[in-house]
Amino acid sequence: MVRYGDPGAIDWIESGGGPLIVIPEESLSAWRGADGEDWKDYDRACAVDGHVGLIAVGQSHALVLGFDPASTAFLPNPGAFVRWIAADSEEELLDSVEGALASVVWEETVTWDVPGPVVLLDSACPGGGVHEDERLRVEMAAGRYRVQAAEVTPAPRTTLCLVQFVPVT
Template identity: 60%
Template structure:
């Protein structure tokens, strides 16, 4: 599996079509796009980017991957191995106490990367392309402990 990590700030999923509009920590403005992403309160939030929106994975800068079979971003909280973490996903999905969902409209595939990077430069660092069909999604998040020493975050997408 491919995992994306950040340098300490939030990860962000930006639609490919608007990557050039994400300036990251760069820019001449008093508040950068990165600053806006850091201000997101909670596990998920949306920020306008170009004529679309990006999904901010807030809370803590955990290593994150995407499981297409569950339409979910999985965030590594604690586990002795990747196998142990992934073995807890089904139980975590079944027992999660979900936070309020947000609705996200995407024009197609998105790219997950560290919010500090400009969109045009994200391919030079950890990133993950996520194939999403164009449309509207309900996005919900939870922090779950599926095992005694296994913690993970979930950000699940449901097509509306």
């Protein structure tokens, strides 16, 4: 069994200061980010108010992870992004996820139609030119998902934001 905190088990994506974005892989090349003089896509991502929001990209929508430019990882089980707001260590943060999920009161919810695998990256990066180590590919089955988000503080020195995907049947 792989524990979340095992070395190399978790890949974290960071931002240069703006929001992170989750883009359907099939629409990745349509995302311009803050490329050259054209910052329209990045500006749209920055305009999202809240933990999560949807914006049009190509023929689909992308999910903006707003508020804090926190380091973010995806945990396949429970199907959630974990955003590192505060913790003394990665192990401490990841060890608190299960308890946080058991007691969380979801603050925001959006419904997202996902066409298949998605890619997490800094919203300033153009999708077509983002380097492998600056993005995280997440296998997702095509379908409709309820995306629920909340910031939780499971311990006095640990705060994280959870963004969980729940299939809508």
